[in-house]
Amino acid sequence: MTLEIATIFPELFEQFVRTSIVGRAISKGLATIGVHNLREFTDDVHRTVDDYPYGGGPGMVMRVEPFKRCLDAIRSTGARPHVVHLSPRGELFTHRVAQELVSHGRLVLLCGHYKGVDERVARLSDREISIGDYVLSGGEVPAMVVTDACVRLIPGVVGDFDSVQQDSHYGVLLSAPEYTRPEEFDGMKVPSVLLSGDHEKIRQWRRERSLEVTRERRPDLFRRHLELLGELESAGSEKTGAGGREQS
Numbered sequence: 001m002t003l004e005i006a007t008i009f010p011e012l013f014e015q016f017v018r019t020s021i022v023g024r025a026i027s028k029g030l031a032t033i034g035v036h037n038l039r040e041f042t043d044d045v046h047r048t049v050d051d052y053p054y055g056g057g058p059g060m061v062m063r064v065e066p067f068k069r070c071l072d073a074i075r076s077t078g079a080r081p082h083v084v085h086l087s088p089r090g091e092l093f094t095h096r097v098a099q100e101l102v103s104h105g106r107l108v109l110l111c112g113h114y115k116g117v118d119e120r121v122a123r124l125s126d127r128e129i130s131i132g133d134y135v136l137s138g139g140e141v142p143a144m145v146v147t148d149a150c151v152r153l154i155p156g157v158v159g160d161f162d163s164v165q166q167d168s169h170y171g172v173l174l175s176a177p178e179y180t181r182p183e184e185f186d187g188m189k190v191p192s193v194l195l196s197g198d199h200e201k202i203r204q205w206r207r208e209r210s211l212e213v214t215r216e217r218r219p220d221l222f223r224r225h226l227e228l229l230g231e232l233e234s235a236g237s238e239k240t241g242a243g244g245r246e247q248s
Contacts, residue, residue, distance in 0.1 A: 007111040041069035059115030081106040086139035090128030111139030176209035
């Protein structure tokens with residue numbers, strides 16, 4: 001997988017691309033990450049990337065030309081990428097969206113800053129994505145979030161891929177609580193079932209806790225879980241009915 005990040009602060013990514021899961025993916029040759037300084041795609045001596053907004057108002061707006069030139073340079077080096085503009089008005093970034101992005105194979109993440117970007121930058125993009133309903137200084141942190149979430153989905157990056165599949169949000173439910181040593185700390189004990197060695201009981205306990213924590217903390221996800229169960233039951237009933245008709 002290849003990710004290209006367009007930003008005016010490339011130095012923010014220097015440690016990020018060398019650390020933890022992302023760094024491991026790069027060292028294994030499973031991911032390539034290019035960081036592009038938008039100031040290198042300007043045409044004035046001051047390397048200006050922003051200007052005052054038409055119609056007045058506070059703040060500065062990033063110009064469209066550096067983004068377009070950067071995209072042209074990226075597109076000239078390989079397969080056509082899927083272009084994502086990181087924007088507070090974009091669709092909410094979820095695990096499902098991460099899976100969709102990984103399937104494209106090559107991504108470009110456009111990072112805005114200041115008051116925002118010229119609307120024509122959005123028209124250069126395939127989609128706009130937001131990581132949440134809050135205000136950040138720019139698109140760099142969202143770009144790191146999207147990159148990390150996508151890279152860990154690449155087979156071979158995480159040693160135990162089962163652990164990825166058990167992560168919260170991999171399915172619909174949140175994950176069950178996890179514990180490690182010591183067995184007791186300040187009067188807080190590890191649940192005895194996790195020490196029992198009975199894998200079926202442990203699996204059942206984790207399932208129950210997963211349902212419980214999802215119902216309490218994310219009722220929206222719990223409702224979605226129930227909807228999916230209903231859809232599966234309905235599909236199973238239809239399949240059984242179809243089988244019965246075929247036999248008659």
